Amino acid sequence: MPDTAIFDVDGTLVDSNYQHTLAWYRALRRSSITVPIWRIHRTIGMGGDKLITELAGPDAEKTHGDEVRTSWEEEFESLIGEIQPLPGAHELLVEVKRRGFRIVLASSGKAAHVEHSLELIGGRELADAWTTSDDVSDSKPAPDLVNTALQKVSRSAGIMIGDSTWDVIAAEKVNVLTIALLTGGSSRDELNEAGSIAVFDSPQDLLDHLDITPLAHPSAETRRKETH
């Protein structure tokens, strides 16, 4: 039974995937690479270091990778101000913490972007730890972020809450199950097929159904540790 809830941030707790998608579209176009936007959307959640290879091939990554990532930071900077928390994000963290789970906010975003998201969801006071791109050497779908998130707290049995197929794939590699949300814009079927154990509409919808998920309560062993 899990004792640590690992929350993806972008697309799961804050409504940022569509801005991320458009920022990549614009950044790629600055280097004369045009990719259908729906394909960019489906790569969101994977690391920015892997995304260009996935979308445009290894040659594009080699020739334009760093340049596109620099453009991306500029483009995303102009969109970050409009990003809003998702319904129930703060309340979900409050309730999961109240039930005795450790909470780690697992983002591979830039430190400044993660700070901004923490503000939006009141995450700084609630989370036991959080990660940024500085903490992770190999990005999703590699499992490093999930491992790093677990290492940030003393517990070892995690449950992932994410919005993209990449969250599910990364977590599965280290035997961590994922509850998925539709908030990132992937469909129920896509998330089910990737292997998520349940799919909810939003943080609020997950909160309303906590008792039928592994977030109902932490393991007995964990609770013993807490009370003695």
Next chain:
Amino acid sequence: MPDTAIFDVDGTLVDSNYQHTLAWYRALRRSSITVPIWRIHRTIGMGGDKLITELAGPDAEKTHGDEVRTSWEEEFESLIGEIQPLPGAHELLVEVKRRGFRIVLASSGKAAHVEHSLELIGGRELADAWTTSDDVSDSKPAPDLVNTALQKVSRSAGIMIGDSTWDVIAAEKVNVLTIALLTGGSSRDELNEAGSIAVFDSPQDLLDHLDITPLAHPSAETRRKETH
């Protein structure tokens, strides 16, 4: 057998759905209505007159509907310049026309936006007719646009090519089948479940597989009419 190919434009031939989505998000926010962006994305393809009710309820439509639609035009105006044609869009129209189909570009967009899209795909020279919001009194998922599209040409048996579940639903109401593309950002399963007869990645992917679709060739009766 169909003799008229009815092409949806936004999201099907031009890569505009993500800009439409973000323009609605921004327009709604201007009226202090915040909706998760993935839900807005799923309404794209339905008429702007129905979208606010769908997302925020009839009271929001009554109080803010016209105001949000005015904001939307301004917001979309600032994004239209970055919209690109989808891979194979022009070539698909050329080939479907060469095979003897009438082509109608069925958009419920504003006339100026439709003009812009026609430019991007070289549609003016290829299409037998096109529609704009001026031609349609009741928007998708109502079937009026599909009927209007068919009335614009002398033929009567249509096949729809679209990217959203609303295209499929509108066409089905007048017994027109739909071939769907993933280019709008809905998933294969969502489009299949809505009732599309086949799903392809892009206009180019459909072009590469024309022979296995009802766009292989127009009906024999149609061809007789053409040659005699």
